[in-house]
Amino acid sequence: MAIVDDPRLAPYLAKKLGGTDLSIRKEWQNTEGWSMETFSLAVEYTKDGERVAQEIILRREPPGGLLEPYDSSTEYRILSALQGTGVDIPKTFWYEPDPAVFDRPFYAMEKVDGEVHFLTQSDDPNFRLIPDDEERASLTEDFIANLVRIHACDWRSLGLDFLGDPGPGKGAALKQTEYWSDVIERAGFRKKPLVTLAVNWLRNNAPETDSVRLVHGDYRTGNFIYKDKRIRAILDWEMTHLGDPHEDIVYVTGSLWRSPPPTNWVCHLLPEEEFLERYEEQSGMKIDREKLEYFQVLLDLKAVGIISTAANAFARNKTPDLKPGAFATLLDLAYAGLAQHLNGGLKA
Amino acid sequence: MMDTPFTRIVEGLNHTLENVVAPEIESPVVRGQLFAVVEILNQIQGRFDYRHDLMVQDIQVGRQMLTTLIEALEKAGIEISEEISTALEGPDLLGASGEQLREERSRVEAAVSAALDLLDAHRPDIPEAEKVEKTVLGQLGQNILRDMMLFRRQRFDRISQRDQEE
Structure with missing residues (x-):
């Protein structure tokens, strides 16, 4: 109705x-x-x-x-x-x-008045989603500035501690590992050997987090509203939590949101190195490249968690919406990403 | 991809086609075509399943991984549970139904996971534990590569894109 x-x-x-x-x-x-x-x-x-x-x-x-x-x-x-x-x-x-x-x-x-980008094949000769240089530059500026503001916010004074402080040291990495392990368990995919390999590796290699920050969890082009070449609103705060900001950095640079060659820009906006440098400059936070490798595996596990949850919702007939069923077809892609990055982490 | 029973996929498709899509179709011709699709899907759902050879491959690769893990665990003198050891053998796969193959694959996968957890729990006693894990990942990689070859380019933009005239 x-x-x-x-x-x-x-x-x-x-x-x-x-x-x-x-x-x-x-x-x-x-x-x-x-x-x-x-x-x-x-x-x-x-x-x-x-x-x-x-x-x-x-x-x-x-x-x-x-x-x-x-x-x-x-x-x-x-x-x-x-x-x-x-x-x-x-x-x-x-x-x-x-x-x-x-x-x-x-x-x-x-x-909020404006548009949202669809991450689809662009008609641009170089497959740029946002071909206008001036527009892309201003959106990039807002994109980085908003991410820096999210990571810099004083979550305690804002009352966001209800999200659960993972504590110092390895707490942030371990909490997310357990969270997604539980999600996959609930979806019925926890006994997949690849998942077990990944969870054990993530537990054994968890890095220390210097400072617990607010992590958006789904920060990318396609999740903001823009108008007149500026970002008007950051959307989709469903996976926001307290943790290590490297999680968001890896998410932004993820392959799913990149423009195709020849540009290969992160989030269809700018080259990876430029993004990392500008983020470091504006946030004052040094990005630890080794940590990014760890959080890449965690991100792959998260992808398996989301997709297996969708597969379970579809299989259990929880919704007449077929989108979770379509989304579930991506599970093999998520496994491939997880296997690739885990292979880089495992020492022969 | 091959975890959800094929019959369930068809049920889901037909439920949405009948209850979400059909009520919105005004043209009787298009509605007729839609119900023809529903009818065909309904009739084939009990006769088709995932490819037998792929399911068998999954089980065989699972047993390869299990053999690798058992060797490493036994070498370190670690006792193997029955759940792990019995998964090396199973029913005749040639005559198995899709449902039986799915069950057998789940059993083998659970055994491999249990063996991996056992390896992890005894990591200090197994100097080459990570090398064993890498070998297992390599074995698993065969099927991951196969599944990637079967994957077709997704067009989710067609699912999400709102009509420009709205």
Whole structure:
């Protein structure tokens, strides 16, 4: 049933927005995301004697999928805590835990005007996703600046310690290893020999983390809204946690988000070395190249975790959405990446 | 890829086609074509399964890995559990159904994982533990390479891309 036909939602939204006589003029379910359900609503209501037109976003937990079990309150709390820190994010409005309102818990936030990049084959002769040099330069500037701000934020004073401080030393690496090992266990893929090899290697080779930071966990082109050549909002905070910032660095430089040769730019934006240098310069943090190798294997395990969760959701018939089923077909690709990087880590 | 039973994949496809896609189709001709697809899928689901040779390869490579691990563990004087040792032998694979092959593969994979964990637990007693793990990874690599050869370029942009006119 379309939201506009759902008799529950209009009166609920009117109350929440402090208005009356609310009508949903337009709605569309975003298809870009593969995890949380995102609904865009254009609403009109009366407030203080005036008709107000507004666009809002509802982010609802899906019945099953890539990152289950879902808890949309976490993303809401992170976004709310980061307001005013300089990180480009949408304004959050409220969190609704009651499934009676819209079938599953969700939160509401502002609709940020702009576009999202699709990581698809470009028509550009050099396969550049963003061929305009000026646009790519300004997006790159914002991309690095936002990442630096996320890593630099004082998560304790922002109240983000609820995410779980992994503690000093090897805590960050080990906590993530156990987290993804558990995810794969729940999906029923933990007894794959490659997974066992990887988990044991990650446990035995965990590096020390100098300083625990806020880690976005899904930071890449395709996960931000841009307009007029600038980034307007960083999206998809579902995998955000406290940990080692090298995790995000490896994620950014990952092969899945690179432009094809001849450029091979990270996140379709800039050469890898330039990204690393500019990040180091702006953050004041020295990137440890050896650590990147470790976190690459962890990232591969994470990919196996996400894809195997999708495969499990599809196999268990948790959702009529076929996207997890399509996503599950990537499992062999994730295994190949994990095997390749693990082979580099294992000493003969 | 070959972990989800083929019948379950067909059930999932048909459920979505019938309940999500069909109600949105206005053209009776297109709806007819859609239900023809549903019908064909419905009829073949009990008659098809994953390629027998690939499943058998998975099991055989699993047993190769197991042999490598058992040799290293026995050399170090470590006792091998029954779960590990019995997985070296199994039912006749030639006449096995897809479901039986999947079960056998799971059993072998679980045994390899258990042997890897045993190796890890006794790492200080096995000087070449990491070399053994690398050998096992190399054996596993054969099938990973095979699966990559079977992988077709994905076109997820066609799934996610919103209609420009929306």
